[in-house]
Amino acid sequence: MTGNGVLQIVVYFGILLLLARPLGIYMARVYEGDPSVLTRLFGPVERFFYKFCGINPDEEMGWKRYTAAVLVFGAAGFLVLYLLQRFQGALPFNPQKLPSVAPGLAFNTAVSFVTNTNWQNYGGETTMSYLTQMAGLGVQNFVSAATGMAVLVALVRGFKRHSAQTIGNFWVDLTRSTFYILLPLSVVWSLLLVSQGVVQTLSEYxxxxxxxxxxxxxxxxxxxxxxxxxxxxxxxxxxxxxxxxxxPFGPAASQIAIKQLGTNGGGFFNVNSAHPFENPTALSNFLEVLAILLIPAALCLAFGKMIGDLRQGWALLAAMSLVLVSFTCWCAWNEQGGNPRFGALGIDQTASESNPGGNMEGKEARFGIVNSALWATATTAASNGSVNAMHDSFTPVGGMVPLCLMQLGEVIFGGVGSGLYGMLVFAIITVFIAGLMVGRTPEYLGKKIEMFEMKMASLAILIVNALVTIGTAFAVSTKAGVAGIANPGPHGFSEVLYAFSSAANNNGSAFAGLTGNAVFYHIALGIAMFIGRFWVIIPVLAIAGSLAKKKHVPAGLGTLPTHTPLFVAFLIGVVLIVGALTFVPSLALGPIAEQFMAAR
Amino acid sequence: MFTLIRNAITSLILFTVLTGILYPLSVTGLAQALFPRQSNGSFIMKNGNPVGSALIGQQFDKPGYFWGRPSATGPFPYNAASSSGSNLGPNNPALALAVRARTSALRTADPSNRQEIPVDLATASGSGLDPHISPAAAAFQVRRVATARGLYEATVRAAVAAHTRQRLVGVLGEPVVNVLELNLALDELR
Structure with missing residues (x-):
């Protein structure tokens, strides 16, 4: 890596961590119902909203009712988005007269956006009308993100409350996340992006x-x-x-702002944020990649603030940051190394002040190596899935890094809300393992971790990992699955493994050579996205409900403190070991095999 | 359960109005008022007519023009209506073939140039519409362009420098040369 490359990574993480604290504390206030500047602006809208929908904001829900609300809201979103695509040909805001979307693709896309995945089997500029982009995909960008944040807040209440039957009100958490957090940030971000050249217009191409x-x-x-x-x-x-x-044009900036902030990742144009109209300059790139991790990072501190011990939030944020910084450097190092096959062709891959060097296939000149690697790791650490370079053309190891980050379960930052509740599940597993070592009942944040919590935590992790491995195995043993592969050899296997890792973990990025626009992948990946989202939310909310009922246990001499470097290291170890035990065999068949074949 | 369904449908309607219609339309209004040029595609105007977008590259393959990044859009390069990368894996034989074709085109157009080819001139961009090349890729082509146009190399070099953008505050991004703007400026020189 170059000196400037290291500097850019340092600047990025510096600014991210600087912004995380104030935003996190603000978010904690939003969820606790404290008034802020924005309450004046949105307070009346919020009250009208509850009145119109017949919601009593003071009503508290038990975990089962909360879960039912999440599922019903998801189902309604799916249905509306599906129908909108199927009838876009007959609806307004369609200056290019794009036809209605085919059933398979519409199904896949609807699941994809409702689950906060934003896997895209289509090119935006050639498939989706402006109406579908704004009122369909754009709306789910907001509410699927807000759903993740709501579920997280419910889990935090589970830790915070004791001897309680309820974990909050889903509609209130959903509305507050949207009005006070996602919407204001999106307005600011979209205008900043337009100033850089991101298009925002309703005129025709x-x-x-x-x-x-x-x-x-x-x-x-x-x-x-x-x-x-x-x-x-x-x-x-x-x-x-x-x-x-x-x-092509469109109302792109407003869409891009929320797709980055809400860890959605669905591009307005086919090549996502590699497109000069989505991401035209170094500054737009910085703002967009900052937006990917901003809310996930801040939520760690919001969590700390809400449970009344900021150090717990910093510990989780430290664990996430340590893993991500090392993975980013690992990826950048490999990409900067270039493609050994080009050596004999008289090509200069050495980095200098006037040449980015390295493996530039699939990368944009204005981003070069370091910004492409930083984005690739940030977008897969968070379950964002937007791209500013084509991951399929990364070097074998450079492309394995984003793949691994998804397979760790999207807990290194992860999706807004979903990343942190995933990480809290890992924290539960970690205190359990620590408890086994010293023979004590494990506790986390003053709550005893017992059989029910462990069952649910194991389910949340196992279901997703099973989806990835079984889905990949199924796809590569069927004709229809193999038909979509673009690149020969182990790289083709990597494409399929990447697709299922991305779908089941609700990331949405791709080794895009794979042809996903076929019935097999519409359905297989659609199922993976659906299960990967909601069959994790259910056990997480079950944990929340069970924890809320328990009494608070004061910390004793034998309690493992969970804000220390020791715990951070232990947590990282558990995350990495669970990931490695599950996925090393399949990685060996894909990127690792390819790396060794290339080295011969 | 019935209450939940009613709540879900009514709130979805309101969210759609607010985040799906009011939000993008008001951002459009603000953007058009504050940044009319950027929000409408950053077009380059010549005699009152748009000749292209400063952000969307065009294909150049004549020796008198600077060439941009190779483009993998279909069915022809720099098809802005269908952005796409090559998605070729690093060890795909098709990538080696494509790179060889790109380098031999560069060599054929400028046989006397013995320098190594900067990597961004031999590799397809992610979008297929990359408007930029690296300063090294521009320097590689200066003599060819100058010869084809009958200009001094120094004149061409000065034009390149005028269309080079350095890193933001010396740190962020990579230094780049805007190919379309540079070529339009060269056409003006004649």
């Missing part, structure tokens, strides 16, 4: 004349669309001249 006309050979087709062969039996081609460029 524009055509310009090219400065230099170009031509290309296109396979000749007959009236039925079959390829024509010439006299020698080779496919015939015809020369096509191109004099114009069609430039």
């Amino acid at each position: 524009k055509t310009v004349s090219l400065t230099q006309a170009i031509s290309y050979e296109k396979p000749k087709l007959d009236d039925r669309g079959n390829p024509v062969k010439d006299a020698r039996g080779n496919p015939a081609t015809e020369r096509v001249h191109v004099k114009e460029q069609v430039i």
Whole structure:
């Protein structure tokens, strides 16, 4: 890595950690119902909202009712988004006259956005009308993120309350997350992004004349669309001249702001934040990659504030940051190393002040190596899944790093809310293992961890890991699954493994060579996303309900303190070991095999 | 259960109005008022007509123009209506073939140039629409462009420098040259 590369990583994490504390404390106040500046602005809207929906904000829910609300709200969101896509052809805000979306793709996309995954089997500019983007995908960007935050807050209440039957009101948590946190940040972010050149307009696509006309050979087709062969039996081609460029637009900035802040990740355009209209400058890139981890980082401290011990939040944030910084450097190091196959072709891959060097296939010149690697690791550490470079073209080990970060269960920062509740599940496992070592009943934050919590925590982790491994195995042993693979050899296996790791962990990034726009992947990945989201939420809320009922146990001599470096190291160890035990065999078949083959 | 369903549907309607319609439309209004050029695609105007976007690259393959990053969009390069990367794996033989074709095109256009080719000129960008190349990739092409246009190398070099953007506050991002703006400026010189 270059000196500047290290500096950029340091600046990034410095500013992230600086902003995490004030935002975290603000969020804790929002969830505890303390008034703030924004209460004046949104307070009346919030009250109108409850009145219109027939919600009593003071009503408390038990964990089962809270879970039912999450599921019903998800189901309603799925249905609306599915129908919106199916009928977009007949609806307004569609200047390009894009047709309605096919059933398989509409199903996959609806599941994808409701589960906060944003896996995309389509290219935005060629598939989705402005109405679908705004009122369908955009809405789920907000509310799926807010759902994750609500579930987290419910779990925190489980730790905080004692001898209680309830864990809060889902509608209130959902509404407050949206009004007081996601919406204001999105307005600020979208205007900052527009200032950099991100487009924000409802006008139709524009055509310009090219400065230099170009031509290309296109396979000749007959009236039925079959390829024509010439006299020698080779496919015939015809020369096509191109004099114009069609430039797509749309209300992109407003969408991009929330897709980054809400760890959604669904791009407005096909190539996501590699597209110059989504991410035009170094500053826009910095703002977007900052937005990926901002709320997940701040939530750690909001959690600390809410349970009345900020040190607990810092401990979790420290564990996350240590893993991510090392993984970022690992990825950047490999990408900066370049592609050994290019050595013989007279190509200069050495980094200098005027040349980014390294493996530049699939990367943008304005981002170079370090910003592509930083983004790739941040977006997979968080379950964001937006990309500013094509992960499929990363070096074998450079591409394995984002894959591993997803397979760790999206707990290194993770999705907004979902990352931290995942990490808290790991913390429960960690105190349990520590308890086994010294033969004491484990406690976490003053609550005894017993059989029910352990069962639920194990379920939350096992279900997702089983989805990834079984899904991958199933796909590579069926014709339909193999048909989607683009690259030969172990890299093709990596594409499938990446797809299921991404879907089941609700990330949404891809080794995009894989053709996901086929019935098999629509359904298989749709199921993986659905189970990976809601079958984790259910055990987590069950833990919340069970903890809330328990009495508070004061810390004794034998209690393991959970804010110390020792605990941080122990937690990291548990996360890494669970991930490694599950996934090393499959990684050996993909990126590790490819690395050794390349080295020969 | 019925209450939950009613709550879910009514709140979804309100969220749709607020975050799906009011939010993007008011951001559009603010953006159009505050940053009209950026929000409408950063177009470069020549005699009152748009000739392209400063952010969306165009394909150049004549020796008198600076060439941009190779583009993997289909069916032709720099198809802005369908952004795409190559998604070729690092060890895919198709990548080696593509890179060889790109380097041989550069060599054929400028046989006397013995320098190594900067990597960004031989590799496809992520978007297929990358408007930039590295300063090294521009320097590599200066002599070819100058010869084809009958200009002094110093003149071309000065034009490159004028369209080079350094790192933000010397730290963030990478230094880049905007290819379309540079080529348009060269056309003006004639």
